[in-house]
Amino acid sequence: MGMGHSHADGHGQGMGGTPRRVALVSVGAAVLLIGIKLGTGLATGSLAFISEAIHSGTDLVAALLALFAVGVAARPADRTHPYGHGKAEHLSALAEGAVLVVVSLWIAFEAIQRLAQGGHDVNATWWAIAVAVLIMVIDLGRTVALTRAARRFSSAALKGSALHFASDLAGTTAVLVGLLLVRAGAAWADSAAALFVSVLVLVAAGRLMHENVEVLMDRVPDADEAAVRAAVSAMGPAVELRRLRMRSAAGRAFADVVIGVPPGESVGRGHAVADEVEDAIEAAVPGADVVVHVERREGHDEDLAERVLAVAHEVPRVREIHNVRILHLDSGTEASMHLKLPASTPLTEADSVARAVERAVVASVPEVDRVNSHVEPLEPPRPAAEVGDDATTQRAVQALVERECGRPPHAVRLVRTPDGVVAYVTLSLGAATLSEAHDTGGRVRRAIRDGVPGVTDAFVQARP
Numbered sequence: 001m002g003m004g005h006s007h008a009d010g011h012g013q014g015m016g017g018t019p020r021r022v023a024l025v026s027v028g029a030a031v032l033l034i035g036i037k038l039g040t041g042l043a044t045g046s047l048a049f050i051s052e053a054i055h056s057g058t059d060l061v062a063a064l065l066a067l068f069a070v071g072v073a074a075r076p077a078d079r080t081h082p083y084g085h086g087k088a089e090h091l092s093a094l095a096e097g098a099v100l101v102v103v104s105l106w107i108a109f110e111a112i113q114r115l116a117q118g119g120h121d122v123n124a125t126w127w128a129i130a131v132a133v134l135i136m137v138i139d140l141g142r143t144v145a146l147t148r149a150a151r152r153f154s155s156a157a158l159k160g161s162a163l164h165f166a167s168d169l170a171g172t173t174a175v176l177v178g179l180l181l182v183r184a185g186a187a188w189a190d191s192a193a194a195l196f197v198s199v200l201v202l203v204a205a206g207r208l209m210h211e212n213v214e215v216l217m218d219r220v221p222d223a224d225e226a227a228v229r230a231a232v233s234a235m236g237p238a239v240e241l242r243r244l245r246m247r248s249a250a251g252r253a254f255a256d257v258v259i260g261v262p263p264g265e266s267v268g269r270g271h272a273v274a275d276e277v278e279d280a281i282e283a284a285v286p287g288a289d290v291v292v293h294v295e296r297r298e299g300h301d302e303d304l305a306e307r308v309l310a311v312a313h314e315v316p317r318v319r320e321i322h323n324v325r326i327l328h329l330d331s332g333t334e335a336s337m338h339l340k341l342p343a344s345t346p347l348t349e350a351d352s353v354a355r356a357v358e359r360a361v362v363a364s365v366p367e368v369d370r371v372n373s374h375v376e377p378l379e380p381p382r383p384a385a386e387v388g389d390d391a392t393t394q395r396a397v398q399a400l401v402e403r404e405c406g407r408p409p410h411a412v413r414l415v416r417t418p419d420g421v422v423a424y425v426t427l428s429l430g431a432a433t434l435s436e437a438h439d440t441g442g443r444v445r446r447a448i449r450d451g452v453p454g455v456t457d458a459f460v461q462a463r464p
Helices: 017-044 047-055 057-069 089-114 128-153 156-183 187-216 222-231 267-284 299-313 347-364 391-405 434-451
Strands: 002-007 241-249 252-261 290-295 318-330 332-340 371-379 411-417 420-428 455-463
Touching: 002 371, 002 391, 017 047, 017 241, 047 089, 047 156, 047 299, 089 187, 089 318, 128 318, 156 187, 187 241, 222 241, 222 332, 241 290, 267 290, 290 411, 299 332, 299 347, 332 347, 347 371, 391 411, 391 420, 391 434, 420 434, 434 455
Parallel strands: 252 290, 332 371, 420 455
Antiparallel strands: 002 290, 241 252, 318 332, 411 420
């Protein structure tokens, strides 16, 4: 038995106005800070100030990546990019990190050359020192605020940002010390400060490039993988984690999971287990895109359970069997199972069917010494009704399908069930392959389920 099951949370489906404005403000602030430092460095001849402007380029890279993330990198997945466009963000970061490395090496070379020559003329004016002090105050305030927030919320991301701004503070402090020493007559101090800052830039750029190369090489996100394994393990021995493959892009995790379930599980129960695994993983790794494939377990007990199941199904009046288990006890091997019969079946007749199943299994499967059967009523069919006039939901589903597929749906029908409204959608996909149609249908189903208020699920079929 093999079943594929997938779910995603609709992460990054568009470029909202508010995130874009925030990203633009961050870019503007970074550009302003670089302009102040670069302008001061050019006006005073301070190589240290110029190198610190380059150091602030790491802030600009982060801001540009945030802006990029709400643009190209956040576009939804399509036929040629089934995992989305998140890696474009990391390619951009890699290129920008390489530029920072080249520029910082030039700064370091220039600083070493000037140090060899005994320094150079720097106009260490009072206002240049005031600018350095002002920037230090800003960096100190940001570092303290983020450090407190990181401790309060136990956030690794906030801690990383605090360390980044502490690095900015160290660079600006070096610039200030260099200017003060120049005013005291040490002509070499500015070049030494520039060399120190260039090393900071190299470290920051190297870290940036390393992190993004790891993502581009599909390195497994260790923390996320551990969280997923723990989440599946917590579901108990009935669910076996057979394979887990993870990758990440643009801050989002992708999980490809293969689980094994006992052979006695019905197809419906297998899908239910897949849903439970998805929910557990998404709770452990918020925003994850999860694909779960369900397989039947193999082995002696599984083969024995399969034979028990086949024999039990041959008994008349048995409608459904699930939860077949094999137990090896000191007294012998036992099989247990759940039988389902119509709810109106008299108890005496249900007991007769159960005993017939038990006798048939013991007679046909010699390895089993005893059978325990639990009889349950079949669930009655629950009424459903077609939704008459819900034009708002209808239009929302049609607009979402057109956005995901690039063309409107062939048909949309809404049906109200006891669990909520289900959207029945027919797609027109032209010359797509069966695999492409399956992927598109799954993506549309998830998008409707997550993005249309009032719709609890969707049934999607594809036509040429």
